[in-house]
Amino acid sequence: MELMEDCCDFIQWLGADMSMQILMCLDNPTDLVRASAVSSSWRRFVIINRLSKQLCVRMFPEVSSIAHVIEVHDRIEPLQIRYETSMEWSCLERENRVYAFLARGFTSFMRKDCILEAIVASSTDNYPQESIRNTLEPGDRVDQRASYWSSSGAVDPRVPETLVYKLTANLCVITEIHIHPFQAYFQFGFPIYSAKAVRFRLGHLKPNHEFENDTKDKPSPALRFINENVVWTYTSPSFPMAQESRLQKFKLPEPALCIGGYLQIELLGRVQKQEMDEKYYICVCHVQVVGRPLSPAFDVDIMDPTGKCTLKYYPDAENCCSPVKSEGEASSSPSRFRSFTASIRGWEQMILNTLLGGGVVVGNDDDSDDDIVGIPV
Template sequence: MDNYGDFLQYLGPDMSIKILMHLDDPSDLVRVCSVSKTWRQFVIGNDLCKQLCLKLLPDVSSGTQVIEVNNTIEPVTVRESRCLEWECLKRNHRVYAFLARAINPFTRKDCISEAINASSTDNYPEESIQNTLEPGDRVEDRPSYWSSKGELDPAVPETLIYKLMANMCLVTEIHLQPFQAYFQYGFPVYSAKAVRFRMGHPKFPVELQDGINKSTAGHYFEDEKFIWTYTSPEFPMDKENNLQQFKLQEPVLCVGGILQVELLGRVQRQEMDGLYYICISHVQVVGRPLLPSFDVEILDSTGKCTLKYHSATPGCISSAGTPQEETSMDMDMDRSTWGARGSF
């Protein structure tokens, strides 16, 4: 081997980066780090995992500033005689290697897994938030929709809270369909005047208790249980019975998996009681969730969290024929490489 040279030294950094960036699997780039100490320092020092991650998942770029500025994936700790900048580079190397493997490459339109709470409900459970998970406005010849309580003031807002199918999800669009009361005179559409979206995570520690009355919990439940880390601009809603699409200005990396839909202003008065209502028949979230083998654990109320890799998923067997074990990012930072089976 003494007669052979290191192509990184022969070609120089610019050409070497171009060659390595042609790799299309983050695992391959991480394996490059195991060739030698020099190669590992080259990959980490030039943020190649970050570049590859953003090349494969360009939408993730909107969330990377949150990771870098606030250390929300893994805080940096500096050990004796070690440079803070190098520790940050090593941390980013691990973070982006995980992200490149974690975010599902396929966009889904069914990113909601559970309806958690509505700020009010007119007739519970017949008009509960659970109905908004149905794709249409009728189920077995009965109307399917959520309805707020009636209000004399059309400016009173309402909120709906949902849990996404993964604790980290790259959200690009949110769709809402106002309900048209086909059983009332004139077929009124009970839309909102505008809509706004918040994303965030539960406070730590938190348990969403089964005993909570979701028809009456209201804003107290929201404020006490969740921290919102993203707020969208307001989008005007049309008073039409169709699935209205609200595309976010840029994809949002929702860490924590909680979505709040704010319905701002009422436009339809019910003839029989003279009160204003908002009714929604369907809510849909479009995005790219974490793959099932990954998860995010919120560490504290500041939003710091750990990105975990669960290789022991059903049917996931190692090359030795044995079930694999869970690994996670909250480990010794020196162990920064991960092999073909997801181990560090």
């Protein structure tokens, strides 16, 4: 199908403002790529008006903190970052391409546990036997011993606690956090040491700060480092926690984009007093963070304490969109893996064809975008 730009192009008929309002209604990255594939004038309109970036910002306002976009084609060679001061055409094309892939990553259906490691707790009753690291274990027993984190005791039940974790990537879309309060099966009455409520924060390290590995085994220096050098950019509402020994699921009101890769769990208030010392404790045996890491295809460098950052895109990253099993889902078969990878590659080729002006590209309307076919203009 051929577009007669002089008489059928509504962008020219309606003008830039009205056309922007219409195209801004597209909330699927695939639809935006298809629109830019209609003709060279539509493609130019999408790129010049940075519609791919605007789509990402509408999905996650945190994207507005991205100040620069670069592509890295070789992870081995030292990275030379060039910041263009003028938005020349090649720079605009690159920005559009990167944000198109980022938007696609946002809409991926992958779900996995996004915790990489446990960093530090605000207090620990019996370190390291009751360390925060125990919360990475799925059960409450390991090798016939109890596995859980315990706070120190407090006379005042209002005293809060915090748990800090590093996520698997510096860019993660987080949808849920799961917490399993610990039930002391070795104490009389089997008390459950839950919190009254929980709240979650996401954030990043200040620029030019790096968490040293040897600090992680020293709770006091680690906690001081976190308090002084992590900037929390997202705070969830508080959720009530039930005093029940089960994996309790706290779904965020909207998926949240974590730029920087740090999560803090705030445990607000105590409900269970220990009989032997008459003090209140909070104990947790397991924590999960459900979401979509955007690594290794994407990474960020924080530029200043306000959170301005550089978005780095690695187009050659292998398996950046490999399927990850959802909770309770069996492992993916090799044939499913190949099918999924092929659909992603097809979508990437769809973007590249569009940006290179190779023709109109049409695909299925579903999320998989299988069987993409190029039709010459």
